[in-house]
Structure formats: structure tokens, C-alpha cells
Amino acid sequence: PISDEELVGKILRSLPKRFDIKVTAIEEAHDLSSLNLDELIGSLQTYEIGLNRRNEKKDKNLAFASKSGADEQIESEGEESLAESMAMLGRQFNKLMKKVDQRPKS
Structure with a gap:
């Protein structure tokens, strides 16, 4: 066995x-x-x-x-909008950092 x-x-x-x-x-x-x-x-x-x-x-x-073509287009537009928002946020952050660097140090 x-x-x-x-x-x-x-x-x-x-x-x-x-x-x-x-x-x-x-x-x-x-x-x-x-x-x-x-x-x-x-x-x-x-x-x-x-x-x-x-x-x-x-x-x-x-x-x-x-998905249909329209759904994909909406999604693509949403991604572009997100990318633009992220770029604008980055620019605003850079401006803020420059202002912080220019402040007199105490």
C-alpha cells in the first residue's frame, strides 16, 4: 500500500x-x-x-x-482638468515658498 x-x-x-x-x-x-x-x-x-x-x-x-466612446472622452477631460489643477497648485506653492524665503529672518 x-x-x-x-x-x-x-x-x-x-x-x-x-x-x-x-x-x-x-x-x-x-x-x-x-x-x-x-x-x-x-x-x-x-x-x-x-x-x-x-x-x-x-x-x-x-x-x-x-465603456462607450463618450464615457472615455469624459474621463479623459477629467484627467486633463486634474492635471491642470495640479499644475496650478504647484505654481501657487512655488510662489508661497518664494514669499517665505523673502521674509526677513528674525
Whole structure:
């Protein structure tokens, strides 16, 4: 019969690429010789459920992310306005610093 340690090793090696991060975490966090097969399977199932949920959210976000040309133009104008405001703030700050430097020192 194959020991749990051998089964754990075989399962970890046979997982698809999307589990690489989880496999590394398991190998670093657990002593594989004492890792129970049921614990491993439970951990992998939990990770897979999380992956599926993130993928579903990503798909929903992609549906909302598509913008019309008008939306992009408004956003671009907003960015330009922000850049102009930042430039004006910088100029005002420089003027203030010059005035502070010109004040007589006591």
C-alpha cells in the first residue's frame, strides 16, 4: 500500500499550473510527512472554490468595464482638468515658498 506521504506528494505534483501558488504554500507551511490526505484535499478544494469565485467576479467586472466612446472622452477631460489643477497648485506653492524665503529672518 502507498503511504499518505507518498499520495500527498503525488497529488501535489499532478496538480495543474493554476495550483502552483497553493502547492508552494502547502510545501512551505506544512511538514508533508505529517500532512493528512483529507486535510490536503480540503485545502485544495477550498482554494479551487476561491479561484472560481474570483474568476466569476472578474467576468462580471469585464462586462461592466466596457465603456462607450463618450464615457472615455469624459474621463479623459477629467484627467486633463486634474492635471491642470495640479499644475496650478504647484505654481501657487512655488510662489508661497518664494514669499517665505523673502521674509526677513528674525
